Amino acid sequence: MVATDTFAQFARRMSSTQGYPYIIIAVTPNPIRQLEPDALRPRAEAMLQTVIDGLTLPPAEIERRLKDVARQQIRPQGVVRSSVPV
Amino acid sequence: MAQAETHVRGESAAQLLRRAYEQAYEAGWTDGLPIIPADRDTVLEFIAASGRDAEELIGVLPPRKGRATVEVLAINAVMAGCRPEYMPVIIAAVEGLLDPSYPLELMQVTTNPMTPFLLVNGPVRQKLDINYGTGCLGPGWRANATIGRAIRLILYNVGGALPGVYSKVAFGSPLRYSYICGENEEENPWTPFHVERGFQREQSTVTVFKASNFCNISGGEGVGPEEILRQIATNMPPMYGGGDGALLLLGVNHARSLYEAGLTKRDVQERLWQLARLPIDHFAETFSSTECAAGRGDVHSVWRAHSPDEMYVVVAGGPGPQNVYIGAGMPQTRVIRGL
Numbered sequence: 001m002v003a004t005d006t007f008a009q010f011a012r013r014m015s016s017t018q019g020y021p022y023i024i025i026a027v028t029p030n031p032i033r034q035l036e037p038d039a040l041r042p043r044a045e046a047m048l049q050t051v052i053d054g055l056t057l058p059p060a061e062i063e064r065r066l067k068d069v070a071r072q073q074i075r076p077q078g079v080v081r082s083s084v085p086v
Numbered sequence: 087m088a089q090a091e092t093h094v095r096g097e098s099a100a101q102l103l104r105r106a107y108e109q110a111y112e113a114g115w116t117d118g119l120p121i122i123p124a125d126r127d128t129v130l131e132f133i134a135a136s137g138r139d140a141e142e143l144i145g146v147l148p149p150r151k152g153r154a155t156v157e158v159l160a161i162n163a164v165m166a167g168c169r170p171e172y173m174p175v176i177i178a179a180v181e182g183l184l185d186p187s188y189p190l191e192l193m194q195v196t197t198n199p200m201t202p203f204l205l206v207n208g209p210v211r212q213k214l215d216i217n218y219g220t221g222c223l224g225p226g227w228r229a230n231a232t233i234g235r236a237i238r239l240i241l242y243n244v245g246g247a248l249p250g251v252y253s254k255v256a257f258g259s260p261l262r263y264s265y266i267c268g269e270n271e272e273e274n275p276w277t278p279f280h281v282e283r284g285f286q287r288e289q290s291t292v293t294v295f296k297a298s299n300f301c302n303i304s305g306g307e308g309v310g311p312e313e314i315l316r317q318i319a320t321n322m323p324p325m326y327g328g329g330d331g332a333l334l335l336l337g338v339n340h341a342r343s344l345y346e347a348g349l350t351k352r353d354v355q356e357r358l359w360q361l362a363r364l365p366i367d368h369f370a371e372t373f374s375s376t377e378c379a380a381g382r383g384d385v386h387s388v389w390r391a392h393s394p395d396e397m398y399v400v401v402a403g404g405p406g407p408q409n410v411y412i413g414a415g416m417p418q419t420r421v422i423r424g425l
Contacts, residue, residue, distance in 0.1 A: 013250070
């Protein structure tokens with residue numbers, strides 16, 4: 001998954017509701033909507049290795065790397081109630 | 087949608103209701119307000135009132151891809167405090183929200199607090215006591231309060247758009263509790279909104295708009311049609327995210343004044359479209375250039391709407407020099423069936 005940093009925790013919660021709490025998220029600083037293609041390209045290149053990791057690492061390794069991060073992003077203190085199980 | 091069955095006990099009716107509310111709140115099934123427990127018999131009564139099968143699929147609601155069956159809609163309607171006979175209105179509204187041209191998924195996930203606004207036309211207004219006159223957008227009428235609330239609960243519980251997970255809404259909006267009224271067809275000197283859209287006057291319809299705000303516009307008594315329209319238009323500035331159009335809920339006094347001055351509804355739309363503009367240097371360059379590129383401006387000014395067609399005019403409310411402007415567009419109208 002690719003997201004800007006502002007919305008990474010939302011992305012984690014969304015993936016969690018779909019059964020993927022430990023998905024690797026490639027993050028780039030927000031905002032990006034104003035960026036021209038020349039400025040976007042280095043942002044994309046900077047995320048490439050993370051994307052490759054997400055596609056190639058064994059699930060157990062991904063889970064090991066992300067367990068603490070995922071817990072904090074999905075259920076930080078004061079997280080909203082939700083009818084969507086997260 | 088995964089449905090949960092829970093059992094709640096209480097020593098008294100009051101205690102039972104309070105515990106049911108607490109349970110629903112903790113489970114994330116409410117908008118924060120108390121709910122009516124959706125017990126099996128009541129849900130069956132609501133399904134029967136819909137005239138449809140419990141398992142009939144009205145649609146799949148984004149972003150969670152929740153299945154909005156008649157039974158699921160009934161559960162949320164019960165929780166919202168609806169009467170069974172409101173079910174056809176709720177179903178028709180959900181059908182409108184699910185039109186492929188209606189931006190429901192965007193509305194469910196964006197940081198902007200945009201929300202559906204529901205306009206009800208036809209005999210159903212009297213039958214269900216849907217307020218279209220004095221106080222029609224405020225509290226005090228069960229149908230207005232609970233039909234709109236049922237839509238919000240459906241968007242939360244079926245669509246999954248409770249803030250913090252799928253919805254990234256930064257502030258939210260009080261309009262998201264319930265945003266609905268009827269058209270005051272009885273005091274509308276022109277053609278009702280649904281008839282303009284090709285439906286029969288005797289048909290009952292619900293129209294869902296993509297709505298962004300609420301603005302009450304006061305003033306403009308005894309000043310003639312041009313000044314009435316100028317007073318309204320100067321309170322309808324171009325706005326970020328509002329490029330889909332403007333919905334004017336024209337008060338009955340002003341509607342009568344404009345009509346008696348010989349203006350048609352089309353005249354009102356065109357004059358508002360001409361007046362609702364501001365000089366281009368009033369705005370940030372990025373905003374004005376975006377609006378001009380979208381056909382809502384020229385080298386001199388930025389316009390509220392692309393054309394008069396996007397200045398929607400509806401008559402509503404009670405007596406007084408008041409009107410309501412809603413940044414709203416993309417209307418979807420559906421016939422309310424099975425009343």
